[in-house]
Amino acid sequence: xxxxxxxxxxxxxxxxxxxxxxxxxxxxxxxxxxxxxxxxxxxxxxxxxxxxxxxxxxxxxxxxxxxxxxxxxxxxxxxxxxxxxxxxxxxxxxxxxxxxxxxxxxxxxxxxx
Amino acid sequence: xxxxxxxxxxxxxxxxxxxxxxxxxxxxxxxxxxxxxxxxxxxxxxxxxxxxxxxxxxxxxxxxxxxxxxxxxxxxxxxxxxxxxxxxxxxxxxxxxxxxxxxxxxxxxx
Numbered sequence: 343x344x345x346x347x348x349x350x351x352x353x354x355x356x357x358x359x360x361x362x363x364x365x366x367x368x369x370x371x372x373x374x375x376x377x378x379x380x381x382x383x384x385x386x387x388x389x390x391x392x393x394x395x396x397x398x399x400x401x402x403x404x405x406x407x408x409x410x411x412x413x414x415x416x417x418x419x420x421x422x423x424x425x426x427x428x429x430x431x432x433x434x435x436x437x438x439x440x441x442x443x444x445x446x447x448x449x450x451x452x453x454x455x
Numbered sequence: 456x457x458x459x460x461x462x463x464x465x466x467x468x469x470x471x472x473x474x475x476x477x478x479x480x481x482x483x484x485x486x487x488x489x490x491x492x493x494x495x496x497x498x499x500x501x502x503x504x505x506x507x508x509x510x511x512x513x514x515x516x517x518x519x520x521x522x523x524x525x526x527x528x529x530x531x532x533x534x535x536x537x538x539x540x541x542x543x544x545x546x547x548x549x550x551x552x553x554x555x556x557x558x559x560x561x562x563x564x565x
Contacts, residue, residue, distance in 0.1 A: 377555075383540065385499070385555040398552055432498055443489050443544070444553060446498035 345369050348433050348447035355423055356455055363418045363450045365433030372437060373397075374416035375444065376408060379430040388431075391416050423454045458482060458554035461543045465560040472533050476559045478543030479525045487546040488519055490528045492539045493558060499542055502528075533563045 346367045355361055367374060376388040389408040390398040396408065405421045416433060430451050434444040461478035468474045480488070488505035503510065505517040505526050516529040526543055540558035547554060 375552075382557065383493075384557050385542070387552055387554075390552060441487050441504075443487075443491075443501040443504065444499075446500070448498050 344448075346433055346435055346445050346447040348431075348450050350450060351448065352451050352453075354453045354455065357423055357425060359423050360419070360421045361423060361452075362420070363431055363433075363452075365416050365418070365447055367414055367433075367435040367445070367447075369435055369437070369445060371435035371445070372413055373435060374410070374413075375434040375436070376416065376418050377432045377434060377446075378402075379432060379449075381429070385432070388418075389416075420452075423452075425454050428452055428454045457556075458547070459543050459545050459556040461556040461559050463557055463559060465562055467562045467564055468533055469564050470533055470535060472563075473529065473531045474533055474561060475530075476528045476541055476543070476561075477525055478527075478556050478559075479523075480543075480545040480554075481524070482545065482547070483521075483524060485545040485547070487553075488517075488526050489544040489553070490515075490517055490526075491542040491544055491555070493542055494539045499555070502541070530561075533561075535563050535565060537561060538563045 348365045373392045375390040391410045407419045409417045430449045433447040436444045490502040491499040492502045493499040509518040514531045518527045540560045542558045543556040
């Protein structure tokens, strides 16, 4: 009965391919996020969605596009994958303001070869 | 300058020891602070929020010093299961966004 679930857990793909990562939360939270954790373990915000509206869009390449069909889902689509995109991508959700922190998904380990 | 900075460690301590981590944050207007725990190849999990008056949860004590803009975590009577990376977190004022430190790695040795 996972609260925030991401698929796939592992993704190995070649440079230039397009891939998607899916995220779903069953907590009833109204804000969802995508974070990237690089090889140095630094977690950096990529996007957040609140009630289907993008409210933060950090300076990530436009090859990355978040898609939210409803408030329980926030998918991440990546075009023309590059070697530097290799990282762990975490989906998270929160209720309203961040006073109570986030709940994270288990992560998607993306390897671009 | 990163929004949240912490000593990466590693801290290697024997079972039963007391260990303390500190971190600093750059935005004086930040309001929400947390400690997260991340096990190897796992997602970060909320350990505890940090309140201005300081707060305790079992063997864990968190404190906030707004004047110096630092946050601390004290772990008493360390257990082997405490081995993990501890992430210091602060919010971004005016946005539903959290900034994470790079983490402090703790290994508790038998």
